[in-house]
Ligand SMILES: [Ca+2]
């Protein structure tokens with residue numbers, strides 16, 4: 001069958017979606033309706049289209065925004081460059097696959113399976129990340145445990161169990177060896193700064209950025225102790241940072257948000273002194289503080305500070321200065337205790353535009369200037385006092401030795417505004433790695449299409465770039481602020497969760513939209529999302545599907561990140577967060593993990609097939625620079641298999657990867673570097689003259705490394 005393959009180089013000012021329209025084909029084909037067939041981006045501004053069954057045609061390319069080429073005629077494959085000239089072969093500036101002819105390097109020495117000492121690791125792509133919610137990981141000190149007001153779990157006898165604040169730094173320090181044995185070299189912990197809200201165990205409701213929450217620390221296990229202990233084991237600490245919002249009670253020492261002390265709240269139908277809610281007895285004030293209050297803000301008004309210092313029972317009448325009513329009074333205005341009034345916020349610190357609702361979620365300005373939730377109050381991040389406070393507070397943790405930062409709720413802050421913060425921290429600690437969370441359930445191409453309703457300005461790629469054209473990622477260079485790879489994650493719902501890789505090449509074909517795709521942080525799930533159904537459950541699929549997912553994540557571009565518990569299918573299928581009104585954490589993906597890390601059970605945990613699998617993937621990735629740092633080339637994918645090349649020219653590291661899911665697969669590639677290849681999985685050696693053929697077992701991988709060290713690690717259920 002005849003076939004034509006045409007390439008098109010996007011012209012200055014053109015949009016990113018290119019179509020080809022044709023007529024007068026030979027042999028004759030049905031009429032092509034405008035704008036015709038979309039082209040596939042292949043990077044560096046080039047697009048490709050394959051036209052099976054066509055020998056010759058007349059054609060134009062267009063961008064759907066009013067730009068089109070003149071009429072062309074073509075009867076052979078060709079490349080049309082941006083100046084309008086055809087080339088029969090690729091023009092020199094197209095980084096086409098299969099043309100690399102770099103000299104074969106001398107054999108790599110047998111690399112240590114242990115990661116290099118921390119001091120020698122300045123490129124974060126050498127790391128892999130273990131992400132944990134500190135309070136749910138491992139409890140090393142029950143004396144700092146604490147129940148949040150909301151979502152308390154009671155046992156059959158009515159006793160409160162499973163305090164939300166349970167795991168702590170002492171426990172984490174005690175289990176650093178577990179994370180290290182699993183092969184991870186960096187630990188991302190949830191925000192450690194002091195929090196306030198009815199459900200703040202995860203750290204995303206900050207009250208004081210300058211202090212570490214005392215519910216995480218113990219004598220001998222402060223934040224500094226954690227950082228030092230991690231470094232002593234060559235592990236890096238990634239601190240999670242909230243920039244977008246504070247809790248609903250303001251910021252200690254900076255700004256107060258008007259409300260009444262919670263100890264004066266009495267639910268409708270109850271009376272003061274009769275509240276019975278776990279450790280909250282008598283009233284709902286903070287049971288761990290002597291005066292049953294928790295807002296010790298020196299900038300609160302005098303009447304508030306006066307009550308903070310006494311009357312723990314909350315019995316003495318207090319006049320609400322806003323309404324003139326007197327509390328405690330059953331059923332009186334819960335919002336005066338637990339909520340905010342957007343009208344009353346201090347404009348020096350907070351935005352004044354109310355709460356996000358409905359269509360705001362896909363609209364740039366409201367998404368960035370309204371409050372995310374009742375306990376996430378939108379900071380005026382563009383104001384100098386806010387910048388000074390947040391930037392200064394985090395610099396102190398960098399001085400303590402924090403190695404990297406993860407930024408929360410990125411899309412809720414305008415990019416150029418947020419980059420001011422990122423740059424200030426990077427200037428303070430040169431080489432600092434900072435990545436962001438821009439949550440999207442979908443490809444996230446924004447104005448580039450792909451079924452996306454939202455604009456580019458709230459999508460991950462936008463924050464990795466500096467340009468200002470939402471239709472053109474290449475209108476600006478790399479911002480130096482990579483993101484969690486929600487685009488790849490979103491495909492897992494329809495790929496690995498269904499036992500196939502089908503569609504993976506489509507998303508990896510868009511790698512060019514990111515500033516530096518090799519710095520994205522890749523993952524199967526996290527504390528908010530999972531790849532099944534509507535993206536809210538711990539991975540539900542079969543174990544072999546998870547194994548095949550990790551094979552993909554650990555061998556494609558990006559920095560792999562595992563969410564704690566994945567290694568044993570912990571809470572498989574549970575919602576990542578509480579769903580119904582009455583759910584408690586033990587029913588969710590945020591259940592307490594520490595029971596699996598006890599001295600009695602840790603050996604069983606470490607024997608889980610996925611634990612062994614992930615451990616080996618980490619060993620392999622740490623030994624092969626191309627798997628850490630190279631982009632993809634030679635990419636092909638056919639559902640039950642895929643293959644690609646990772647070539648890191650700076651180190652000379654070159655790896656050919658084949659992945660099989662569901663059944664065994666035969667791999668074949670042409671145009672690869674000749675030489676001796678050794679499979680890091682099976683140890684098999686192949687002498688290659690530019691063509692390579694190899695077999696991959698179901699749910700395993702072939703990782704053929706040019707002049708490679710041979711087999712790395714031990715065979716398991718899936719890598720074999
Ligand atoms: Ca504890």
Ligand SMILES: [Ca+2]
Pocket residue numbers: 244367368369370378379381412413
């Ligand atoms: Ca905001």
